[in-house]
Amino acid sequence: MECFFVFVEGPDDERFITSVLGNDKIKVIKYAREKKEYINRYIKSIKSIPNYDYIVICDIDLKSLVEKKNAILAQFPDCEVEKIIVSIAEIESWYIAGVDEITSKAMKIKYVYYTDYITKEKFNQMIPSKIDRINIMIEILKKYNLNEAILRNKSLKYFWEYISHIEEMTVL
Known part of the structure; x- marks a missing residue:
C-alpha cells in the first residue's frame, strides 16, 4: 500500500493516531469542521487510486454502534461501512x-x-x-x-487488529 488515510474527528484524535501509528505512509485528516461534501469527495478519490486505503474513526457519542455507523454513512455516502472504526466511548x-x-x-x-x-x-x-x-x-x-x-479497551483492540491486518498486507 502506497498511502493510508485516517479520517479523525479532531485534534485529540489526530494527536493519538499520529503518536501511536507514527508512520510516513499514514496521512491523518480531521473531518469534523470540514464540509461533508469535501470529505466525501476525498474518500471517493482515495477509493479510485490503486494501493490507497482509508479508515474513518469516530466516537460513539451515546448512540448504538449501528446508529453511529449509519450516521457516518449518511454524512459520507462513499464511505464503506467496514472502514468505520468507532471508539467507545470516546477517544x-x-x-x-x-x-x-x-x-x-x-x-x-x-x-x-x-x-x-x-x-x-x-x-x-x-x-x-x-x-x-x-x-x-x-x-x-x-x-x-x-x-x-x-487489553483494557475493546474498541482500541478492534482498531489495532484492523490496522495490524493492513500492515500484514502491506508495508505500513
Whole structure:
C-alpha cells in the first residue's frame, strides 16, 4: 500500500493516531469542521487510486454502534461501512487505556482498568485539575503502554487488529 488515510474527528484524535501509528505512509485528516461534501469527495478519490486505503474513526457519542455507523454513512455516502472504526466511548478512553498503574500514580491520574466507557468528561475528572488537558495527553502518549491499552479497551483492540491486518498486507 502506497498511502493510508485516517479520517479523525479532531485534534485529540489526530494527536493519538499520529503518536501511536507514527508512520510516513499514514496521512491523518480531521473531518469534523470540514464540509461533508469535501470529505466525501476525498474518500471517493482515495477509493479510485490503486494501493490507497482509508479508515474513518469516530466516537460513539451515546448512540448504538449501528446508529453511529449509519450516521457516518449518511454524512459520507462513499464511505464503506467496514472502514468505520468507532471508539467507545470516546477517544479519551483510548488515551487512558495506555496509562498503566505505575504511570497513573506518577502522573496523579486515577487508574481505571476497563476504559470502554470513559468519556471526555470522565477523562477530565481523572486528570489533575492544575495540569493543562492537552499537556497531559501529550505526556500520556510519551509513556503510552500499547500492549496494556489493547487489553483494557475493546474498541482500541478492534482498531489495532484492523490496522495490524493492513500492515500484514502491506508495508505500513
